Amino acid sequence: MIFLSHQTSNTNMKELYKWIPIMLITCASSSLFAQTRVSGVVKDNHGRIIRGVTISIKGSYDGGSSDSTGKFFFKCYDKGTQTIIAKSIGYKTIQQPILLSGTPISINFFLHEEINELTAVTVTAGSFEAGDKKRAATVLNSLDVVTVGGANGDITNALKTLPGAQQVGEQEGLFVRGGTGYETKQFIDGTLVANPYGASVPDIASRGRFSPFLFKGTVFSTGGYSAQYGQALSSAVILETIDLPESSQASASVSTVFMGAGLQELAKNKKSSWGVNYGYTNLALYFALVPQTPNYFHLPEFHGTDANFRIKTKGGMIKYYTTFGASNIGIRRPNIDSFSLNNAYGIINYNWYNNLSWREYLGKGWHMSFGSSFSINTDKINLQIQNKLNQRVYTNISYIDSINAAITSHQALSQIKAVFEKKLSGISAIRFGGEYWYGTVKNIVNDTNHSQTDNFAALFSEADIYLTNDLAAKIGVRSEYSSQVNQFNVAPRLSLAYKTGAHSQMSAVYGQFYQKPENNYFYYGNNYLGYVKATHYLLNYMRTTTLQTFRLEAFYKKYDNLIETPPTYRYNNNGSGYAQGIELFWRDKKSIQGLDYWVSYSYLDTKRQFDKYPSLLAPTFAAKHTASLVVKKFFTKLNTGFNFTYTYASGRPYYNFQPIGNKYIIGDEGTTKDYNTFGCSVNYLTKVKKAFVVFVGSVTNVFNSNNVYGYNYNHNGTYKAEINPPAPRFFFLGAFLSWGVDRRQDAINNNL
Amino acid sequence: MKKVLVIVSLLVATVVNAQSKFEDAMTKGLAQMKDAKLASDLTDVSSFFERVGDAEKTQWLPYYYAALSLYRSAWVDKSLDKDKVADKCNDFITKARTIENNADLYCLVQQVAILQLMVDPMSRWQTYGALAKDALANAKNADSTNPRIYYLQGMTTFNTPEAYGGGKALAKPYFQKSVDLFKTYVPKPFYPNWGQEDVVKMLEQCK
Numbered sequence: 010m011i012f013l014s015h016q017t018s019n020t021n022m023k024e025l026y027k028w029i030p031i032m033l034i035t036c037a038s039s040s041l042f043a044q045t046r047v048s049g050v051v052k053d054n055h056g057r058i059i060r061g062v063t064i065s066i067k068g069s070y071d072g073g074s075s076d077s078t079g080k081f082f083f084k085c086y087d088k089g090t091q092t093i094i095a096k097s098i099g100y101k102t103i104q105q106p107i108l109l110s111g112t113p114i115s116i117n118f119f120l121h122e123e124i125n126e127l128t129a130v131t132v133t134a135g136s137f138e139a140g141d142k143k144r145a146a147t148v149l150n151s152l153d154v155v156t157v158g159g160a161n162g163d164i165t166n167a168l169k170t171l172p173g174a175q176q177v178g179e180q181e182g183l184f185v186r187g188g189t190g191y192e193t194k195q196f197i198d199g200t201l202v203a204n205p206y207g208a209s210v211p212d213i214a215s216r217g218r219f220s221p222f223l224f225k226g227t228v229f230s231t232g233g234y235s236a237q238y239g240q241a242l243s244s245a246v247i248l249e250t251i252d253l254p255e256s257s258q259a260s261a262s263v264s265t266v267f268m269g270a271g272l273q274e275l276a277k278n279k280k281s282s283w284g285v286n287y288g289y290t291n292l293a294l295y296f297a298l299v300p301q302t303p304n305y306f307h308l309p310e311f312h313g314t315d316a317n318f319r320i321k322t323k324g325g326m327i328k329y330y331t332t333f334g335a336s337n338i339g340i341r342r343p344n345i346d347s348f349s350l351n352n353a354y355g356i357i358n359y360n361w362y363n364n365l366s367w368r369e370y371l372g373k374g375w376h377m378s379f380g381s382s383f384s385i386n387t388d389k390i391n392l393q394i395q396n397k398l399n400q401r402v403y404t405n406i407s408y409i410d411s412i413n414a415a416i417t418s419h420q421a422l423s424q425i426k427a428v429f430e431k432k433l434s435g436i437s438a439i440r441f442g443g444e445y446w447y448g449t450v451k452n453i454v455n456d457t458n459h460s461q462t463d464n465f466a467a468l469f470s471e472a473d474i475y476l477t478n479d480l481a482a483k484i485g486v487r488s489e490y491s492s493q494v495n496q497f498n499v500a501p502r503l504s505l506a507y508k509t510g511a512h513s514q515m516s517a518v519y520g521q522f523y524q525k526p527e528n529n530y531f532y533y534g535n536n537y538l539g540y541v542k543a544t545h546y547l548l549n550y551m552r553t554t555t556l557q558t559f560r561l562e563a564f565y566k567k568y569d570n571l572i573e574t575p576p577t578y579r580y581n582n583n584g585s586g587y588a589q590g591i592e593l594f595w596r597d598k599k600s601i602q603g604l605d606y607w608v609s610y611s612y613l614d615t616k617r618q619f620d621k622y623p624s625l626l627a628p629t630f631a632a633k634h635t636a637s638l639v640v641k642k643f644f645t646k647l648n649t650g651f652n653f654t655y656t657y658a659s660g661r662p663y664y665n666f667q668p669i670g671n672k673y674i675i676g677d678e679g680t681t682k683d684y685n686t687f688g689c690s691v692n693y694l695t696k697v698k699k700a701f702v703v704f705v706g707s708v709t710n711v712f713n714s715n716n717v718y719g720y721n722y723n724h725n726g727t728y729k730a731e732i733n734p735p736a737p738r739f740f741f742l743g744a745f746l747s748w749g750v751d752r753r754q755d756a757i758n759n760n761l
Numbered sequence: 762m763k764k765v766l767v768i769v770s771l772l773v774a775t776v777v778n779a780q781s782k783f784e785d786a787m788t789k790g791l792a793q794m795k796d797a798k799l800a801s802d803l804t805d806v807s808s809f810f811e812r813v814g815d816a817e818k819t820q821w822l823p824y825y826y827a828a829l830s831l832y833r834s835a836w837v838d839k840s841l842d843k844d845k846v847a848d849k850c851n852d853f854i855t856k857a858r859t860i861e862n863n864a865d866l867y868c869l870v871q872q873v874a875i876l877q878l879m880v881d882p883m884s885r886w887q888t889y890g891a892l893a894k895d896a897l898a899n900a901k902n903a904d905s906t907n908p909r910i911y912y913l914q915g916m917t918t919f920n921t922p923e924a925y926g927g928g929k930a931l932a933k934p935y936f937q938k939s940v941d942l943f944k945t946y947v948p949k950p951f952y953p954n955w956g957q958e959d960v961v962k963m964l965e966q967c968k
Contacts, residue, residue, distance in 0.1 A: 061804055061808075061849075063808045063811050063812065065811075065812040065815060065816075067815075067816075068816050069812075069816055070782075070786050070809070070812050070813050070816055071812070072808070072809075072812045073805075073808065074804060074805060074807075074808035076801065077801070094815075098845075098848055098849045098852050099845075099848070150884050152883060152884065153884070225887075255887070255890070255891050255894075555842075555844060555880055555881065556880070556881060598881060605883070643883065645922060648922060648923075648924045694922070694924035694925065695924050696923060696924055696926075701924065701925070701926065749926070
C-alpha cells in the first residue's frame, strides 16, 4: 500500500476522485477495513473444554487458538460473509459462515470427537494386551518378561505375576481362573502351538520353548477372547512374532546352565532378514554345585536350534520360524510304597516346530492374514521300578509293578488358518475366516497302540462395531467340527465397551468356549466323549494412561460336560463346575522416576466335579488368594537394573481318592500351607571390546521358603509325601553378548 | 494512457502486496517464535503458522514451523501430553510433505519420534528408536549437507549410554561434522536456520 500512496500523493484531488473506485477494489483485497473482534469458547460434545483448537477465517491468516480455559479471541480484517473454521486433531472440523461487519462477534464451538483408534474405547476385557498399538501402559513386552525378578526369562513365569494365573509349580502350564493347564493354549501368529513347553518329569515344571525376544506383542487373555481363537476353555496366550530386526547382529551367551550363539542378518535394502540360533543346556555343573533333592541318572540336557526368515512384501510381511529341540532327562525318586525301591523316570524328547505366516493389505480396506504351522513331537518315556542298586526289579505287587512302562508317543499337528478383515466406516471392521487342523497322536504304551486322528475345522466371523467413539461392541461367532469328537459346536461371543472418561472405560463380556477332551481320555474305547464347555461372563473397569494402568475385573465362569473318570474306565461327560472371583491390577511407571512396579491380586472361588472328583470340590490347582508385587528399577548412571518379585498364594487343597466300586471316595484331604516366594535379579549392561554385554544374576526364592505344591499318596492312602521344588532355590549367572555386524565405528566413518 | 499505467501499477501493487503479506507473516511468526518463553506462546505461534499454511496451501514452511514450535512447547512444558503433541506435529509434517519433501522435514520427523520415545524409553526404544533412525537416514538421502542431521545424530548418540553404543566420544565426530557444515550453510529466506549455537555448545561439552 505504500507504493499506492506514493502514486496517489502526486495527483491532485480532482484526479483522485477518478481513482477511488479502483482503489476501493484493490483495498478490499488488501484488507484495510475496520477489524472485527471474534471471541468464544470451544468445548467437546460432552461439554469438556478443549485447548489448542485452531480457529481461522478461511483463506486468511487471521485467527486464534483456544487457551487452557477453552477461550479464544482474535481480530480479523476481512469483511462480509466469510467461512470460520474450528479444527483440532482428533475432532471433526467445523466450518460455518460468519458475517464480519465490524461489530464484535461471540461464537462458541462444540467439536465432536472423531472415531479414532487411539482415543476410542477398546474391547479388551479379559485380556492383558502388550504392545505399542494403544500406547497405554503396556502390560508385558519382551523386555518386561526378562526383567521380572525370579521369572528366569520364561514367558509363562512372567505371566504368572498377572492376575488370573495360579502359582502352580509342580507342572508346566498356566492355570487360569480355576481352569487346568490344558485349558490355556498358546497361539503364535494365529495358530495353536501343540507343545509350547519342554518335556518334563513328574512334579517338576519345564520351561517354555520360546524366547521372549521372539515376540513383539503378547496378549494374555484370561477369558472372553475373540472368536478367532478356539479350543481353549479358560485362557489364550496370543503371541505375535517380531518383524524385521533393526540391524544385523551376532550374539552369544554363556551361563551356569547353558551356552548359545546366534546370527541375525538384515538385508541391505532392509526388505528381508534371516537368522539362526543354537543353544545347549546342561545342568551337570550346576547340579554339582547346588544339591538337588531328586537323584538324576541323566542330568537334564537340551539342544535347541532355530532359524527364521522374514520378507517384507508390498503391503505386508511373510515370516517363517522353525525350531528343533532335543532333550534327555532321567530322574530317580524313592517309591512311596516301598522304601527299598526307587521309581526311575527317563524321558527323551524331540520336537520340531514350524510356523509360516503371511499378512497382506489387499487394498480397498481389506486385510488378509494367513497362518500355517506344522509340528511333530516325540517322547520316549521309560518308567522302571529299581532297587537301591539301580537294577530293575519286579515285586509281584501289582500296583508297584504296574508303574513299569515303556511309552513312545508321536504327535503331529498341521494347521492352516486364514482371516480376512474389511475396515468399515470409521474404525469399525468385520473379520471372518476359517482354519483346518490335521492332528495325529500315536501312543504306544507297553506295546499297546492308542492312536488318535483328528480332522478339525472351524469357521468364525466377528464384527467390531463403533457406535460412537465411546461405545463399541464386538460380536462374534465360531463354529467347529472335530472328527475325533464327531460333533459340531457353535460358540457365540459378545463384548461391549463403554468409555466412562478420557482414560477410563467399562466393559462387559459374554462368551461360550468349547474344547476337545485331552487325548488320553479317549483311550480304552471312550471314543464317544463330547466337547467340554465353559461359559464366561466378565465385567471390567479399566483406567489407563501412558504410564499407569488400573484394572478391576469380576468374572463368573460355568463349566459343563467336564470329563469324569470313574475306576471302571467308562469315562463320561457328566462333570461340571464353576469359578468366580475378582481381580485387581495396578501398574505404575510414573510416580517415581525410573521405577516400574505392578501389583496384582486375584480372589478365586471355584469348585468342579471332574476327573476322579466324586463331587463338587475346590480343585488342587486353585488357591483362593494370589498376589504378586513386581518391582523394577534401572539406574542409568550405574547401567544396572534391579528387579524383585514377591508372590503369595494361600494354601491349595489336596486329596487322596480311593476307588470303591464304580466311583471314588475321598480317602484324605487337606490344604497345603501358604506359598511364598521372593525372587530377584540384577542386570548390568556394559561394553567389552566391541561387544555389548548384559550380565544377569538371579535367585529364586531368596528367603528359602519351604514351598509345598501338594502331596503324593501311597497306594492305600495311609502315607503322604510333600511335593516340593527339586531345590528350594535356583541361582543363575550369565552373560549375553551381542555384536552389531555393521560395526558401529565403521558406520560412523562411512557416514562422515 | 495514464489511466492504464495506474491500473497496471495498482495490479502490480496487489501482487507485490500478496507476496509481502506472506513474507510479513513469516517474519512476524519467526520473531514471535524467537521471543516465545512459555509453552502457550509456542502453541500460539504454532496456531499462527498453521493458519498461514492453510491459507497459502502451497508453502511448506508455515507447516514446518507450526510443527517445530509445537514440538518445542512439549519440552518447555513437561506436563503436556507428548503423544498428543506428537500426533499434531506429525499432522503438520504430513501436510508439509505433500508440498515438498526435504531433509529438514525428515529431521523434524526424527525429533518428534525422540519426543515420543522419551515418554517410556525402556518399552518404546524399539519402535520409536527405529523410526528416528530411519528418519535421519532419509534426511541424509535427501540432502547429506544439511548440518542439522549430524547435530541430531550427535544428540541421540550423546544421550545414549555408552553401554548401549552412545556416549561423548562417539557423539563428537557428528557434532564436529555439523559445525563444519554450518560454516558454509546459507539457508534461503525463511528456511530453517537453527542449531548452529546448540551444536557449538554440544561440541564443547564433548571436549
